[in-house]
Amino acid sequence: MKAYLLTFIRTEHIVVMPLKEQKLARRNRIFLTAKQLKLLSLTEDGYAIPEGTIEIDKGVFMKTGVHIYPLTDPKSSFIPPTGIIKSTEDGDYEYELITDAFVAYAKNENDIYQFELVAGKQKLVTTFLKSIDFLPGVDGFWIYIWNHWDNRQTELWASNNISNKKTSIEFLLKNKLNTLENGYVDCVVHSKIGETNLVLDDHKKIQLYTKDETLFNDFGEKIMNLGFRQTKEFYNLEHGFYHHHYRPASSLNRKDFTKLLMSNNFDLVDSWD
Secondary structure (H helix, E strand, O other): OOOEEEOOEEEOOOEEOOOOOOOEOHHHOEOOOHHHHHOOOOOOOOOOOOOOEEEEEOOEEEEOOOOEEOOOOOOOOOOOOOOEEEOOOOOOOOHHHOOOEEEEEOOOOOOOEEEEEEOOOOOHHHHHHHHHHHOOOOOEEEEEEOOOOOOOOEEEEEEOOOOOHHHHHHHHHHOOOOOOOOOOEEEEEEEOHHHEEEEEOOOOEEEEEEOOHHHHHHHHHHHHHOOOEEOOOOOOOOOOOOEEEOOOOOOOOHHHHHHHHHHOOEEEEEEEO
């Protein structure tokens, strides 16, 4: 008998599930059609049904636990950006330590200055788009698709068309769900000045890498003018917190996303395990 195991994360406004259609019922219970259930086959021969599941149809099981994340609760100290979310399991640090802030690092052994910024859901996308305008110029654009998306190779895709600020921002806004809000990709905006890379990574941190000290200092000043504070106590979901990556329910799967990149004149530059 083939079994179907249903697992999901439910929030107040989004349901992160591998389905195009979702139906929320009373008391946070989810009911799916037989057709939808067939899409959720996660088992192989010899697979043992986990404890704590209930059988809701012949050969169909559901875990009874539902984790609710109040992402839009204004009382929350930090609301994570779309694409990444804290696990219910506690990590090494208190969640309240994560705040909108940035850290700036001195030049390393490779003559690179590094900047990292954390922003919550309400500020991240706007801040990243403004950060593109803070660069003296844009000469390239590429996307990393990470191997934790469908457990495949990491891939680097480079655009042949995007070569200035305007086209960078236009592409990101047009494909917001699949780029800015996708927890499986890095978006990289490149400037030849200082060999600079501005990155929105898969943990939804804004990062700047540059060899140009003036650019580095100007960038930090403009970020502070947006209301962000510099800190030495820098906390983010990537380190010390159990977390999950996800993409919005209406975004493209990996196969269709690569088709989107190719249709927008991106080339696959490299891939690795």
